[in-house]
Amino acid sequence: MSSCSTRCKLGFVKFAQTIFKLITGTLSKDKIEDELEMTMVCHRPEGLEQLEAQTNFTKRELQVLYRGFKNECPSGVVNEETFKQIYAQFFPHGDASTYAHYLFNAFDTTQTGSVKFEDFVTALSILLRGTVHEKLRWTFNLYDINKDGYINKEEMIDIVKAIYDMMGKYTYPVLKEDTPRQHVDIFFQKMDKNKDGIVTLDEFLESCQEDDNIMRSLQLFQNVM
Amino acid sequence: MAAGVAAWLPFARAAAIGWMPVANCPMPLAPADKNKRQDELIILNVSGRRFQTWRTTLERYPDTLLGSTEKEFFFNEDTKEYFFDRDPEVFRCVLNFYRTGKLHYPRYECISAYDDELAFYGILPEIIGDCCYEEYKDRKRENAERLMDDNDSENNQESMPSLSFRQTMWRAFENPHTSTLALVFYYVTGFFIAVSVITNVVETVPCGTVPGSKELPCGERYSVAFFCLDTACVMIFTVEYLLRLFAAPSRYRFIRSVMSIIDVVAIMPYYIGLVMTNNEDVSGAFVTLRVFRVFRIFKFSRHSQGLRILGYTLKSCASELGFLLFSLTMAIIIFATVMFYAEKGSSASKFTSIPASFWYTIVTMTTLGYGDMVPKTIAGKIFGSICSLSGVLVIALPVPVIVSNFSRIYHQNQRADKRRAQKKARLARIRVAKTGSSNAYLHSKRNGLLNEALELMGTPEEEHTGKITSLIESQHHHLLHCLEKTTNHEFIDEQMFEQNCMESSMQNYPSTRSPSLSSHPGLTTTCCSRRSKKTTHLPNSNLPATRLRSMQELSTIHIQGSEQPSLTTSRSSLNLKADDGLRPNCKTSQITTAIISIPTPPVLTPEGESRPPTSSPGPNTNIPSVASNVVKVSAL
Numbered sequence: 001m002s003s004c005s006t007r008c009k010l011g012f013v014k015f016a017q018t019i020f021k022l023i024t025g026t027l028s029k030d031k032i033e034d035e036l037e038m039t040m041v042c043h044r045p046e047g048l049e050q051l052e053a054q055t056n057f058t059k060r061e062l063q064v065l066y067r068g069f070k071n072e073c074p075s076g077v078v079n080e081e082t083f084k085q086i087y088a089q090f091f092p093h094g095d096a097s098t099y100a101h102y103l104f105n106a107f108d109t110t111q112t113g114s115v116k117f118e119d120f121v122t123a124l125s126i127l128l129r130g131t132v133h134e135k136l137r138w139t140f141n142l143y144d145i146n147k148d149g150y151i152n153k154e155e156m157i158d159i160v161k162a163i164y165d166m167m168g169k170y171t172y173p174v175l176k177e178d179t180p181r182q183h184v185d186i187f188f189q190k191m192d193k194n195k196d197g198i199v200t201l202d203e204f205l206e207s208c209q210e211d212d213n214i215m216r217s218l219q220l221f222q223n224v225m
Numbered sequence: 226m227a228a229g230v231a232a233w234l235p236f237a238r239a240a241a242i243g244w245m246p247v248a249n250c251p252m253p254l255a256p257a258d259k260n261k262r263q264d265e266l267i268i269l270n271v272s273g274r275r276f277q278t279w280r281t282t283l284e285r286y287p288d289t290l291l292g293s294t295e296k297e298f299f300f301n302e303d304t305k306e307y308f309f310d311r312d313p314e315v316f317r318c319v320l321n322f323y324r325t326g327k328l329h330y331p332r333y334e335c336i337s338a339y340d341d342e343l344a345f346y347g348i349l350p351e352i353i354g355d356c357c358y359e360e361y362k363d364r365k366r367e368n369a370e371r372l373m374d375d376n377d378s379e380n381n382q383e384s385m386p387s388l389s390f391r392q393t394m395w396r397a398f399e400n401p402h403t404s405t406l407a408l409v410f411y412y413v414t415g416f417f418i419a420v421s422v423i424t425n426v427v428e429t430v431p432c433g434t435v436p437g438s439k440e441l442p443c444g445e446r447y448s449v450a451f452f453c454l455d456t457a458c459v460m461i462f463t464v465e466y467l468l469r470l471f472a473a474p475s476r477y478r479f480i481r482s483v484m485s486i487i488d489v490v491a492i493m494p495y496y497i498g499l500v501m502t503n504n505e506d507v508s509g510a511f512v513t514l515r516v517f518r519v520f521r522i523f524k525f526s527r528h529s530q531g532l533r534i535l536g537y538t539l540k541s542c543a544s545e546l547g548f549l550l551f552s553l554t555m556a557i558i559i560f561a562t563v564m565f566y567a568e569k570g571s572s573a574s575k576f577t578s579i580p581a582s583f584w585y586t587i588v589t590m591t592t593l594g595y596g597d598m599v600p601k602t603i604a605g606k607i608f609g610s611i612c613s614l615s616g617v618l619v620i621a622l623p624v625p626v627i628v629s630n631f632s633r634i635y636h637q638n639q640r641a642d643k644r645r646a647q648k649k650a651r652l653a654r655i656r657v658a659k660t661g662s663s664n665a666y667l668h669s670k671r672n673g674l675l676n677e678a679l680e681l682m683g684t685p686e687e688e689h690t691g692k693i694t695s696l697i698e699s700q701h702h703h704l705l706h707c708l709e710k711t712t713n714h715e716f717i718d719e720q721m722f723e724q725n726c727m728e729s730s731m732q733n734y735p736s737t738r739s740p741s742l743s744s745h746p747g748l749t750t751t752c753c754s755r756r757s758k759k760t761t762h763l764p765n766s767n768l769p770a771t772r773l774r775s776m777q778e779l780s781t782i783h784i785q786g787s788e789q790p791s792l793t794t795s796r797s798s799l800n801l802k803a804d805d806g807l808r809p810n811c812k813t814s815q816i817t818t819a820i821i822s823i824p825t826p827p828v829l830t831p832e833g834e835s836r837p838p839t840s841s842p843g844p845n846t847n848i849p850s851v852a853s854n855v856v857k858v859s860a861l
Contacts, residue, residue, distance in 0.1 A: 064264060067279075068233055071325075090237045103240050120236070127239035135242055142243045163244055187247055208246055217245040217252040221238050 043076035045117040055121050056129030062121065069117055077114040080104050094168030102162060106142040128221060133205070135218050140204050151191075151199040156184045268306035269320070274313040275306070282323050289347040291323065315342040322348065330357040336364040371644075394472040414465055415528045421458040421521050424451060459495040462488065462521075484527060491521040534638055538631040545630075549623040553590070556619055560586045560612040567605040574601060585609075590616025665698070666705050667716060 045051065045066070052059055073082055080101065087100040107115045107123050126134045141147070145155045160180040167175065191199045191207045208214045245252070267283065269276040269291075286292040301308045309316070315334060319342065322328040330339065330353050343350050353361050388396065397407035428444030428451055444451050466488045473479035494514040526532040539546065561582035568576040575598045576582050585598040589612050600609045709715050 060264075065235075072233065086233050087237065087240075090234070099243075103243070106243075124236060124239055127242055128235070136246075139243055139246055143246075159243075160247060163247065183247065183249075186249060191246075204246070213248070213251045214245055217248065218242065220245075220252055220255050221241065 043116055045076070045121075051118065051121060054118075055125035057121065057125055065121060065124070066117060069120060077116050078120070079114050083107075083115065091166045091168075093170070094166045096166045098158075098162035098165055102142060102145065102159060105145070106138070132209070132215070132218055136205050136208050137201070140201050149201065151204070152197060153184060153188060156187060156199075157181060160184050160187075269316075270301075270304070270306045270308045271311055271313045271316045272309070274316075276316065276320055278320060278323065285323060285326075286348075291319075291346060293347075295347075311345060312338065312342060315339060319343075319346050319348065322352075327354040328352050328357075329354060330361040332360060336361070336368050340365075391472050392474075394468065395474060398469055398472060410465075411528070414461065415525070417458050417461045418521055418524045418528075420454065421462075421518070424454050424458070425518050425521075455495060458521075459492050462492045462524075466492065484524075487520055487523045490517050491524060494518055530638065531635075534635050535631070538627070538634050541634070542627045542630045545623045545626045549620070552619050552622075556590065556612075556615060557583055557586045560590070560608065560615075563608050564600060564605060564612070567602055567608055568600055571601045571605070576600075576605075586612060589613045591620065592617060663716065666702050669698075669702055670706075670716075 048059060048062060051057075051062055055062070057065070069078075070076070072078075072086060078086075083104045084097045084100040087103065088096045090096070104115065105111075107119055109119055109122075123138070126138050130138070140151070143151045143155060143159050145158060157180055160183050164175060164180050164183075169175075188197075188199070190211070191204055193203050193207065265280050266277050267280050269278070283291045283296075290296060296307055299307045299309055314331075315338065318329055318331060328348065328350075340350065350361065396403050397410070401407045401411035429442050431440045432443035432446045433440070466485070469485070469488075470476060470479060479485055494517050497514055526536060558579075561579050564585060565576050565579045565582045568574040568582075576585065582598075585600075587593075588595050588598075589609060592613060594613075600606050705716065
């Protein structure tokens with residue numbers, strides 16, 4: 001009721017303003033809101049030496065990374081929209097936005113909604129040059145959507161569905177409705193040692209280290225840079 | 226994948242770790258990163274301006290010149306940079322494309338130059354960004370239209386060597402400037418159209434009274450005279466129509482065309498009147514038919530380009546006109562209804578029905594206001610004023626669109642005419658330049674010959690006779706000389722060729738050969754004896770010999786465009802020798818055309834070349850003013 005009356009009041013005020021403008025012959029001006037441009041967020045990363053010390057990259061590699069980063073995001077920070085757009089360009093077949101969303105949350109360690117270059121480089125350093133332990137920890141963080149320290153089935157299903165979304169519609173064999181669920185079941189069978197329906201970090205680390213395939217695949221992107 | 230985000234590929238691949246624990250099958254092997262070069266700077270030197278960029282930037286688009294190995298062809302070992310002899314301004318845009326992934330089109334750049342540069346660098350213009358694409362397309366379309374116009378007019382003026390009688394007649398009808406006969410016909414028909422229209426008008430003017438009867442219009446008083454005039458006009462029109470019908474390349478299409486329909490409608494009433502008897506019943510219909518005689522005025526549109534443009538504009542603005550009509554109709558109906566009901570109450574109102582109110586609404590909306598119908602009630606007056614105010618608006622809105630359309634088409638037309646006029650002058654200048662180069666060869670030859678002759682005669686006069694020619698020029702001349710030897714013919718210039726052909730037909734000249742050329746053994750085998758140096762005569766001019774010679778020298782200097790006093794003196798000395806005052810007096814128009822339109826140096830045959838007939842009926846030009854032809858721009 002109160003919202004209705006406020007809306008009515010706003011509408012009336014607007015109407016009176018329009019009549020006033022009509023009578024006095026004022027031309028339509030730009031709205032005040034439009035005049036205030038979006039404040040440009042500009043962020044500069046810490047010095048090159050500091051970053052070199054913090055990460056496992058060399059100076060040259062940091063330079064290349066920063067140039068690519070700055071090219072896409074001149075303001076120095078990536079927001080989720082840009083992140084999604086960039087990531088989507090690599091997967092034109094399907095819809096990569098959901099997975100990119102989870103990725104963004106994993107990168108954005110401080111949960112500010114924007115990823116600075118330091119966060120970016122730190123995460124990349126772990127992914128490309130980190131120890132197995134660090135990588136698995138990072139992956140666990142990715143799967144833990146609500147960051148409560150446990151992965152439950154729903155979170156996993158979301159993640160797997162996001163991965164399947166990236167495949168798109170035209171796959172062979174044809175994607176069925178419950179394929180993600182089946183996939184998650186297999187995963188949980190492997191990971192969930194005590195069968196309590198959730199996977200903790202230790203269970204995850206243990207199970208992954210037992211699996212040769214996973215170990216091998218973790219070393220796959222060693223020489224990406 | 227946009228190449229701009231290629232830099233993020235490592236990130237995307239790293240993020241793939243998230244899939245690993247989920248996956249059930251083993252992953253494929255990663256591709257080995259062979260010959261991984263450190264990112265290095267490349268220097269691109271474009272006409273002296275140095276651009277530098279990373280190698281990987283350029284490699285983002287591997288199917289362009291800069292992104293592929295094609296650029297190695299431009300690599301300069303000494304300076305260790307890539308050198309391109311192209312426009313640095315456009316290169317700026319090209320390089321920005323590599324950097325940002327967006328290709329922009331600078332507005333100040335010429336469209337064809339830009340296209341050329343893009344073609345050189347192997348970039349498709351279709352990837353121009355949205356911000357600049359519209360502008361690019363507009364300019365490109367404009368340019369294409371311009372070129373098409375040029376080509377069209379070129380095709381029209383191309384000489385068709387043998388036209389049948391029918392084709393010449395059609396050309397004469399369509400383009401009256403082709404021959405004098407066509408021009409005469411054009412003006413005669415125009416005159417008769419005017420006479421016919423004026424006759425129709427004057428026929429109805431009351432012409433003074435014959436005593437004993439009421440005032441008669443002129444048509445009935447002098448009916449015989451008017452009838453004769455009408456007959457004459459209709460006969461001319463009929464003959465013209467039949468001739469056009471005969472000459473038309475496609476008679477069916479001609480019959481269907483608008484102009485022919487107008488022609489038919491213009492002359493039909495006369496024949497129908499002849500055929501019909503003076504019956505009372507049909508004379509009413511006959512009178513109506515006479516109205517159609519006024520359509521003769523539309524025949525003027527063949528004569529006036531402005532009328533044609535107007536007609537074309539109206540046709541192209543059909544949608545705007547339609548909108549105007551529709552909105553007017555809507556407004557008329559609304560206001561007529563309102564006025565009718567408003568005025569229904571008042572007594573003795575003229576607004577008897579809604580259709581009757583239409584008249585009032587139209588007169589009011591177009592602000593005519595005859596005053597034969599006026600509202601009397603207050604409501605009627607209020608609505609009447611609203612009606613007149615809105616009428617102005619509704620009519621004023623589509624009119625600027627039509628006007629701008631007309632203006633655009635008119636200017637386009639004027640531009641086409643201007644371009645045609647300029648083109649003639651431009652082509653003439655180009656031809657003059659071409660003859661300059663061919664004359665240069667001939668002159669150097671004569672110089673060489675003269676030198677030889679002088680050496681033979683043993684007089685080492687004027688050491689600077691032989692002008693120091695550049696290496697390129699001498700090589701070019703050598704090439705032409707080889708061609709001469711190969712074909713066993715020689716290059717000479719136009720005037721001498723004309724002379725010689727005339728002389729060979731006239732057979733009354735002393736066959737003197739200049740001493741210089743007699744020293745050349747190979748020349749005697751030529752078909753057309755052409756070595757007697759006669760001065761060409763200027764057509765339609767009766768200048769004395771000295772004036773003639775000086776004019777010729779003048780023309781030589783003019784054509785050559787360079788100061789070569791020694792050459793001219795030598796040439797004039799040659800002329801002096803052979804000048805024996807015999808000048809053929811035939812005033813062929815061929816010579817005029819030869820001077821204006823000079824093709825590449827002729828390989829000689831005695832028959833001569835076919836000269837393309839000039840299309841401009843302008844007066845014969847004098848030689849010194851070769852470049853400024855008289856060109857007619859068609860006036861409205």
